[in-house]
Structure formats: structure tokens, C-alpha cells
Amino acid sequence: MPNTTLKAAEFIKRGDLVIFPTETVYGIGADATNEAACQKIFAAKGRPSHNPLIVHVANIEQAKTIAVFNDNAEKLARLWPGPLTLVLPLQSNHNIAPCVTAGLSTIAIRIPAHEIALDLIKNAQVPIAAPSANLSGNLSATALKQVQEAFGKHKNIYILEHPTECIIGLESTIIDLSTPSPIILRQGYFTEEFLSDYLKIAIQIANENSEIKAPGMLLKHYAPKTPVKLNATFLSDNELGLNFANSQLNSKFSLNLSPKGDLTEAAANLYYYLYQLDEYAQKNNYNAIAVAHVPTDNIGAAINDRLKKASSGL
Ligand code: TXA
Ligand code: MG
Numbered sequence: 001m002p003n004t005t006l007k008a009a010e011f012i013k014r015g016d017l018v019i020f021p022t023e024t025v026y027g028i029g030a031d032a033t034n035e036a037a038c039q040k041i042f043a044a045k046g047r048p049s050h051n052p053l054i055v056h057v058a059n060i061e062q063a064k065t066i067a068v069f070n071d072n073a074e075k076l077a078r079l080w081p082g083p084l085t086l087v088l089p090l091q092s093n094h095n096i097a098p099c100v101t102a103g104l105s106t107i108a109i110r111i112p113a114h115e116i117a118l119d120l121i122k123n124a125q126v127p128i129a130a131p132s133a134n135l136s137g138n139l140s141a142t143a144l145k146q147v148q149e150a151f152g153k154h155k156n157i158y159i160l161e162h163p164t165e166c167i168i169g170l171e172s173t174i175i176d177l178s179t180p181s182p183i184i185l186r187q188g189y190f191t192e193e194f195l196s197d198y199l200k201i202a203i204q205i206a207n208e209n210s211e212i213k214a215p216g217m218l219l220k221h222y223a224p225k226t227p228v229k230l231n232a233t234f235l236s237d238n239e240l241g242l243n244f245a246n247s248q249l250n251s252k253f254s255l256n257l258s259p260k261g262d263l264t265e266a267a268a269n270l271y272y273y274l275y276q277l278d279e280y281a282q283k284n285n286y287n288a289i290a291v292a293h294v295p296t297d298n299i300g301a302a303i304n305d306r307l308k309k310a311s312s313g314l
Pocket of ligand 2 (some may be wrong): 131132140
């Protein structure tokens with residue numbers, strides 16, 4: 001295993017891209033201080049240049065060379081390594097490449113909780129800018145097969161493999177701490193309820209109409225090719241079922257996010273199950289993926305957020 005991380009670190013150092021698993025989803029990363037290298041991320045994904053990237057660091061000291069920490073940031077950083085991204089003002093003497101922040105005066109930053117991601121950042125000796133490893137507008141990837149299909153043909157992109165893939169399965173919670181009061185820009189494993197309780201303040205969740213939002217919120221997202229129907233209680237002709245707990249949307253090929261009704265397990269399975277159903281639907285001419293009701297408590301809120309985006313194509 002160390003050999004592969006060292007080889008991957010060489011790719012980063014010479015300005016090429018590496019795909020690596022994190023605890024949330026796979027990332028496609030480059031040296032965050034190298035403009036040409038980071039531009040390759042936008043090109044490989046087909047990502048609009050106005051959508052900034054998350055910078056991944058190995059420790060808080062490294063984070064503080066890039067971002068200005070306030071009290072709330074200090075407190076939330078105690079949850080690192082983990083699926084939480086902080087949006088903070090940029091340090092004045094940072095050396096992050098301009099395209100990473102898309103011209104904003106803030107930066108999104110996190111320490112991932114995956115040993116191979118941390119090894120990679122340490123060996124590369126630079127912060128790594130990495131969005132989710134999917135073509136822009138497609139589902140995020142939580143399985144090797146998905147990243148191989150999307151990027152396997154690129155000779156200059158190194159794919160790091162690890163037996164443990166993406167345990168959480170949904171992208172990190174993003175919280176903007178650069179504004180007078182913190183605002184959640186993207187829901188995830190750390191919920192609004194948990195974070196409000198933890199910081200002992202009320203925290204808003206941004207939506208498309210909020211004044212403050214992540215640039216990525218305005219883009220088409222998370223959409224499989226096959227239309228997705230939510231809160232389904234029955235299957236119509238030519239629909240595939242995605243179940244939760246004891247729901248019975250039974251088609252020739254159907255999947256269950258968590259037969260025992262565990263939301264954490266459902267989150268971990270969500271993207272790969274949607275991917276598999278989409279692939280089957282496309283090959284066999286199904287019209288829709290019908291998804292059973294998933295409760296909205298805990299990480300269920302983030303699951304429903306992603307399902308809503310998958311169904312509306314937003
Ligand atoms: O779990 C994750 O966060 C994964 C793994 C690889 O770490 N990464 C990820 O990156 O989901 P990406 O690019 O798919 O999503 C990053 C989001 C985008 O919506 C982007 O607009 C927003 O973060 N973002 C980045 N920098 C920002 C900033 N300075 N202010 C507000 N939003 C920002
Ligand atoms: Mg993404």
C-alpha cells in the first residue's frame with residue numbers, strides 16, 4: 001500500500017491528477033498550489049471555472065497557513081479528520097492557485113478521515129484540491145467501478161485503490177463560517193441539529209434562494225440519466241425499485257438501501273445503488289427509478305437532499 005501512495009504523490013508533485021477514496025466520496029485531486037495542475041481538474045470533469053474546489057489538508061497547522069480560523073472554526077476543527085468542510089477567509093499570504101477559489105476571498109477546507117487520503121497529502125507535501133471524482137453533473141462516485149468508467153481512459157490520472165472505500169457515502173457537510181452567522185451550504189453527515197447543538201447557536205441551511213450559497217448549488221447535480229421518482233409506494237410498468245427498510249418496490253432488478261432501515265447504511269449505499277439501477281435502466285429501456293420514502297432524521301436529511309436533486313436534475 002505505501003508504494004502506491006508514494007507513486008500517487010509523485011503524480012501530484014509533477015502536476016498530474018490522482019483519484020483517491022475519502023470517507024465521503026472519491027476525490028479527483030491536484031497540488032492546490034499549482035494553477036496548471038488544478039486547471040486539469042476542471043478540464044477532466046468538465047467543471048465550470050466559477051465553481052471553486054475544496055482543499056484537503058493533513059492537519060490543522062497546514063489548514064491555518066491557508067485559512068483564517070475564528071472561534072467557531074477552532075471548535076469545529078475538533079471534529080476533524082471528518083466529513084466536514086469549513087468555508088473561511090483566505091490567509092493573506094496563502095499560496096493556493098487562483099482557479100481553486102474561483103476568485104472568491106474565502107476557501108473551503110477539510111481534513112479527510114481516510115488513511116490513504118491522509119497518506120497521499122502527507123507524501124505529496126502540499127495541500128490537495130479535490131472535488132468529487134465524477135464528470136460535472138453526474139452522480140458522485142463511491143465505488144472504484146464508477147471512477148474507472150469516468151476517468152480510466154486518462155493515462156495521466158492515477159487511481160489510488162484501497163479496500164475501504166467511502167464509508168459515509170455522501171459528500172461532506174459544508175458550513176460557511178466567513179459570514180456573520182454560520183450557514184450550512186450543503187447537508188451531510190454532520191446535521192444542522194448536531195452543529196447547532198455543538199456550537200450552541202441556531203444555524204440556517206442555505207437553499208437556492210438564500211443570499212449566501214455555494215456556487216455549486218446553482219449547477220445541475222447528482223442526476224442519473226434515468227428519471228428518479230421519490231416517495232414511491234408502488235411500481236408502474238417499466239420502473240425499477242430502490243427500497244428502504246421493508247418497502248416492496250420489486251422489479252426484475254431492484255435494490256434496498258438498507259433492509260434493516262439503517263440511515264447510515266442507506267447513505268453509504270445511495271450513490272452506487274443509483275448508479276447500478278441507472279446502468280440497468282439504460283441498458284434495458286426502463287423509464288424511471290422509483291425510490292421508496294426515506295425518513296428525514298439524522299443523515300436522512302442529506303439523503304433526501306441528494307434524492308431531491310437526483311429527481312429534479314437540479
Ligand atoms: O466530501 C467532499 O466534500 C468531497 C470529497 C472529495 O472531499 N468533495 C466534494 O467536492 O464534494 P465538490 O467540488 O464536488 O463540492 C464542493 C462544493 C461545491 O458546491 C463548491 O461550489 C463549494 O463546495 N465551494 C468550494 N469552495 C467554496 C467557497 N469558498 N465558498 C462556498 N462554496 C464553496
Ligand atoms: Mg461534486
